[in-house]
Amino acid sequence: MTAQHLKLGFLASRNGSSARAVIAAIESGRLDASARLVVSNNRTAPLLAFAEAHAIPALCIATQADPRAADARLSEALQTAGVELVVLSGYLRQLGPKVLGAYRNRVLNIHPGPLPRFGGHGMYGRHVHEAVIAAGVAESGACILVVDEEYDHGPVIARHVVPVEPGDTAETLEARVTAAEPGFFVETLQRIAQGELKLPG
Template sequence: MKRLQIGFLASGNGSSACAIMDAMAAGDLAADPRLMVSNMKTAGALEAARARGVPALCIPTQKDPQAADARIVSEMEAHAVDLIVMSGYLRRLGPKTLARYAGRIINIHPGPLPRFGGEGMYGRRVHEAVLAAGVPESGVVIHVVDEEYDHGPQLATRAVPVLPGDSAEDLEARVKAAEPPFFVETLRRIAEGALQLPQPASSQP
């Protein structure tokens, strides 16, 4: 079976991306890290990738989103990426990236979807909303990325309990601890063919 060729998008430390790259290096995931891209030049994910011998570059998006969109596509193509993994990437993807990699961009979200997703729902805001809702458990969702925030088809979910007396910080720490190994496990299932990525609508018969 063909190995996955993975490109990463991260805005911060990219903890899930680091766990994924380490799993590849250990031979625990049939995939190769091709490129790390961040919109922030100070992102820890860039240095983490370089320390592992993975090409890394900053593509700022704020001043010229259209140019950034085109460059992300060209760089991913130049590095032979066939699957993009978002690891805490906090910018909306542009139409060129979404079209070129339709059905081949996946993201992890730190709360149940769709209830605790959407524009502006990231980081601690998600955990605060979960606690305010009084639900007995939160969760981690890995989903395909489309043009809407947290909207694409869900690939895998894992429940994370909400414990009595939890603060948003407590719940955030528990969810963050669950994310990296769950992302590695899900990618392993994709690489092994046990989990299929959905076909983009344009390629379906």
């Protein structure tokens, strides 16, 4: 096992709960990492203000007007900041070829349900929990996966099980999975930093 210092970049569209938890773990010394850059596609994303308050470089890169230019700018910004591993924390845009090419097997996302069964296009947020409840399965949970060109398609590197309780609704299940996600992301990054968990490639 070879320990390593993680040089992290964060992408978020809104609040970035997992990103906040990871940054808190870095600041408290529980995670051997540095937060190099926070980027949002949304100028009013609360995570941008959070990053600035914690002296982390923050940037808004809008993606809708010119996705190709935004992809190139994002790739350049991450590399210039020295980012080696990208954490998606509620980033509601598909990554482009420049970022995915520069960070092949180095972009991690968290999905709020079992993969591959409850993943793919349109399977996000409450939709995932509704599908889990409708399927009548006994377990749900969160998956951390390596991001590639397809939604929820890359290899899953860690799973956190959340049992489906009798009488659960999509809302109650969502609340428990959402509460578990930030700590699970921190734990997974700790395992990577400590050399216990290897990324593909």
